[in-house]
Amino acid sequence: MKYPEALQLLIDQFRRYPGIGKKTAERYALFTLDRFQATDYDVFRDTLKRVQDEIKPCLQCGNLTDEERCYVCSDSNRDHSQLLVVEEAKDVLVIENAKTYKGLYHVLGGVIKPSAGIGPEEIRIKELLSRLKDPRHKEVILATNLSDEGETTALYIDYLLSKTDINVTRIAHGLPAGSDIAYADEITLLKALEGRKKINR
Amino acid sequence: MILATLQLKNVRIYNALTMQCHPKLNIIIGNNGQGKTTLLESIYFLGLTKSHKTHTDQQVIQTGQEFAKIQGVFNLNPTPIEMSVIISKVGKKANYNHIEYSRLSDYVGQLNVVMFAPEDLDLIKGSPSERRRFIDASIGQLSRPYMTYLSHYKRLLKERNDVLKMMQKQRINDTVLLHVITDQMKHYGKKIINERTQFFHALEPLFKRLYKELSNEFLKVNMGYEPSWDGVNNHVYEKRETLDILTGNTSLGPHRDDVFFTIDQTPVKDIASQGQIRTMAIALKLALVERVLEVKKHYPVVLLDDVFSELDESRQHHLLNYLQQGAQVFMTTTTLAEPLKNRITDYQSIEIKNGNIIRSVRHGTTTL
Ligand SMILES: Nc1ncnc2c1ncn2[C@@H]1O[C@H](COP(=O)(O)OP(=O)(O)OP(=O)(O)O)[C@@H](O)[C@H]1O
Numbered sequence: 001m002k003y004p005e006a007l008q009l010l011i012d013q014f015r016r017y018p019g020i021g022k023k024t025a026e027r028y029a030l031f032t033l034d035r036f037q038a039t040d041y042d043v044f045r046d047t048l049k050r051v052q053d054e055i056k057p058c059l060q061c062g063n064l065t066d067e068e069r070c071y072v073c074s075d076s077n078r079d080h081s082q083l084l085v086v087e088e089a090k091d092v093l094v095i096e097n098a099k100t101y102k103g104l105y106h107v108l109g110g111v112i113k114p115s116a117g118i119g120p121e122e123i124r125i126k127e128l129l130s131r132l133k134d135p136r137h138k139e140v141i142l143a144t145n146l147s148d149e150g151e152t153t154a155l156y157i158d159y160l161l162s163k164t165d166i167n168v169t170r171i172a173h174g175l176p177a178g179s180d181i182a183y184a185d186e187i188t189l190l191k192a193l194e195g196r197k198k199i200n201r
Numbered sequence: 202m203i204l205a206t207l208q209l210k211n212v213r214i215y216n217a218l219t220m221q222c223h224p225k226l227n228i229i230i231g232n233n234g235q236g237k238t239t240l241l242e243s244i245y246f247l248g249l250t251k252s253h254k255t256h257t258d259q260q261v262i263q264t265g266q267e268f269a270k271i272q273g274v275f276n277l278n279p280t281p282i283e284m285s286v287i288i289s290k291v292g293k294k295a296n297y298n299h300i301e302y303s304r305l306s307d308y309v310g311q312l313n314v315v316m317f318a319p320e321d322l323d324l325i326k327g328s329p330s331e332r333r334r335f336i337d338a339s340i341g342q343l344s345r346p347y348m349t350y351l352s353h354y355k356r357l358l359k360e361r362n363d364v365l366k367m368m369q370k371q372r373i374n375d376t377v378l379l380h381v382i383t384d385q386m387k388h389y390g391k392k393i394i395n396e397r398t399q400f401f402h403a404l405e406p407l408f409k410r411l412y413k414e415l416s417n418e419f420l421k422v423n424m425g426y427e428p429s430w431d432g433v434n435n436h437v438y439e440k441r442e443t444l445d446i447l448t449g450n451t452s453l454g455p456h457r458d459d460v461f462f463t464i465d466q467t468p469v470k471d472i473a474s475q476g477q478i479r480t481m482a483i484a485l486k487l488a489l490v491e492r493v494l495e496v497k498k499h500y501p502v503v504l505l506d507d508v509f510s511e512l513d514e515s516r517q518h519h520l521l522n523y524l525q526q527g528a529q530v531f532m533t534t535t536t537l538a539e540p541l542k543n544r545i546t547d548y549q550s551i552e553i554k555n556g557n558i559i560r561s562v563r564h565g566t567t568t569l
Pocket residue numbers: 212213214231232233234235236237238239240260261262263264535
């Protein structure tokens with residue numbers, strides 16, 4: 001099946017998205033063609049343009065915002081003593097949705113991965129260090145993923161901060177909440193055992 | 202586990218094949234290039250999700266096809282179990298009882314297999330990488346976390362080597378980064394070294410006993426693990442750092458490990474005869490069979506590719522008898538020699554030609 005050129009180009013655009021295969025991209029493109037009114041096209045075009053123009057990283061933490069500073073950084077009720085370090089802005093969204101964390105964030109914009117040409121200079125570690133000169137920040141919580149690269153990044157930052165008074169913690173490895181030990185895979189179980197802690201009585 | 206039915210689709214010379222298997226002894230007979238080894242390779246692949254001979258999985262896919270499928274039904278009480286591996290151009294998938302395993306390291310180990318192949322001679326006299334392949338395939342099916350440790354280690358080793366190369370070319374000078382990645386890598390390296398140490402500790406006495414039984418010699422043979430780094434002495438490791446930066450490569454660790462074989466304390470490579478090397482290779486594989494029995498409490502499926510042609514008749518018989526104490530055996534041969542034929546009673550002969558079974562005959566009393 002050969003599509004007219006413009007339609008094929010639209011299909012190709014949809015295919016760039018994660019998790020979208022050929023079939024789904026075709027459905028999206030045909031849906032657009034089928035259902036979009038003239039105004040829908042305008043809204044879509046304008047929205048894309050606005051996203052391009054207005055959304056940028058927060059100057060302070062790197063979270064996504066349409067202002068100088070994101071809503072977390074500009075909220076004076078947040079606990080300024082804690083900085084939670086994450087890989088990507090989408091991690092902030094996930095943690096914010098849980099509504100339990102009250103501190104601030106720092107988005108690295110990636111992880112250290114020398115084999116992909118990403119060293120410490122390529123992610124926002126320098127920015128983190130300069131933020132930490134503010135004496136209100138007392139604790140850094142390293143919440144990079146528990147992958148090898150996430151671990152490298154966490155260990156690297158931990159080392160840099162070991163010579164300061166900043167209290168550095170790492171999110172725990174372990175079993176998912178509500179999970180049954182009998183069904184955990186061995187590596188997760190071993191990690192959970194390594195990360196065991198005293199019960200507070 | 203006893204393989205009852207093997208099914209192949211697009212595996213090398215096989216377009217489609219269904220083979221009913223004998224629970225004790227299957228003798229696969231055919232001329233050169235007809236697909237005997239491929240049958241054994243397929244059973245091996247089903248257990249370990251790897252070929253025993255090719256390094257890239259895709260080579261087993263029949264030329265011109267998109268994928269290959271290997272499927273086995275195993276007689277287990279009360280219900281049979283089905284296992285399958287699909288190899289495609291982009292990767293492979295493994296199923297156990299219709300459950301897909303996203304992590305192959307969790308799948309491997311459920312079907313244990315030990316292959317005896319002509320290439321085994323390289324285990325004794327070939328390069329260290331052949332022996333590491335043997336180590337990993339063996340421990341991988343005995344210890345579940347091992348493969349995971351190994352894949353973390355390999356990934357971190359690559360990262361470390363890339364950092365070393367950048368430092369070598371003086372593009373960066375970040376010793377903190379080097380040390381962080383080194384520590385991470387050593388963390389997994391130590392676990393691998395521990396597993397290997399334990400494995401060889403258990404294998405060594407089995408190997409010595411089996412060599413003696415097979416050879417009737419009075420020579421003192423020995424084998425054992427030869428780690429390139431002991432996993433404990435951090436000082437030696439740090440001392441290598443300058444050298445590592447200079448070469449842009451990690452010089453110590455499990456990726457440089459080896460296994461030694463000696464006769465009267467002399468490395469076999471220097472003194473052993475062809476026959477001795479062959480006997481050692483067989484003793485090593487038999488030791489693995491026994492180790493699987495010790496750890497898993499059942500025999501592995503034993504695959505004998507062309508090993509018999511090299512042995513005299515009494516040894517052939519001895520070996521077969523020995524294996525038949527409990528293991529299901531698949532063996533290949535170009536011709537089933539009369540002397541051997543006369544000594545075995547309970548088996549199935551399967552004649553193959555150009556990727557097809559042309560005749561399959563059951564001999565003896567065993568029923569399915
Ligand atoms: N990817 C492939 N696609 C198609 N055919 C293949 C592929 N790989 C190998 N073959 C063919 O399959 C056959 C290999 O069979 P195999 O090695 O199992 O033979 P064999 O019976 O063990 O032979 P021998 O007695 O020489 O050891 C050869 O004829 C080879 O050309």
